[in-house]
Amino acid sequence: MTPSTIELVPTVEDRRIARHAAAAIVLTVAEAAIPLPLPGVKPGLANIVTLIVLARWGWREAVWVALLRVVAGSLLLGQFLAPGFFLSFSGAVASLVTLGFAMHLPRRWFGPVSLSIFAAFAHIGAQLVVARLWLVPHDGVFYLTPVFAAAAVLFGVVNGLIAARLLRDRPAA
């Protein structure tokens, strides 16, 4: 084998991002095995990882982890560049932008639960907009908005609680 002439030296940060992204990808794949009543209603367990990375290592790393997860997760599930991928991608981008603003809320009053709910709403909002503009050009897509919103609250609270608990009980790795 010819030795590579390009030497890529991963930094500590790179390794950390890779480790967290791997955890998020595992959650994404595991979650895909759960049967769900409606397309679009998903627990979004991988966002727990995003929330933890955001709280510990900041927004930039959270963006890396979330986007790596969307791309690699879709490759593993055979969804890459399929409509589902663009829905996940737009949802992830929207929730990252929202988190970028929401993370500056006073931590004394707003914990991971708030961030999780905000992210969940941004996720579902962006997906509905993309679906309306591109996949289903009819206002009928919005008919299930209340269901999606309820799911966003429920799973937002659950994911936020798990993230908060892990942040409290586990030391930074």
Add this chain to the structure above:
Amino acid sequence: MKRKLADWLPLVKPGDWLVIAAGLALCGVAAATLWRGGAPDKAVVRAGGEVFGEYGLNAPLRVEVPGPLGTTLIEIEPGRARVAADPGPRQYCVRQGWLTQAGSVAICAPNQVSLSLTGRGGQYDSLNY
């Protein structure tokens, strides 16, 4: 179980409760606005008992319907329709104004013209004033 719940509760901060409440309120508002039902999707015009025409409520449109007394003018706008003019003596159907609910009807009996809105999830067959 109780001990476990007590373990989780401190993780929810005061602001979090507000956000949860706001999220639930948003669900309620969304359900109330999107699931109110009764939004019409079509206007059916009848003349002399026969269906004269069916029109989607998407684009503005004016329909002239001939009857025994003269011409009844039906006006359609996105989401609503009305009888704009009628040769009948008492003008009941004109004074009914815009119809916006599925199932509502304006009848111009003297000229034998009626306008009704149809749609999925109409809450009643007709409205009387």
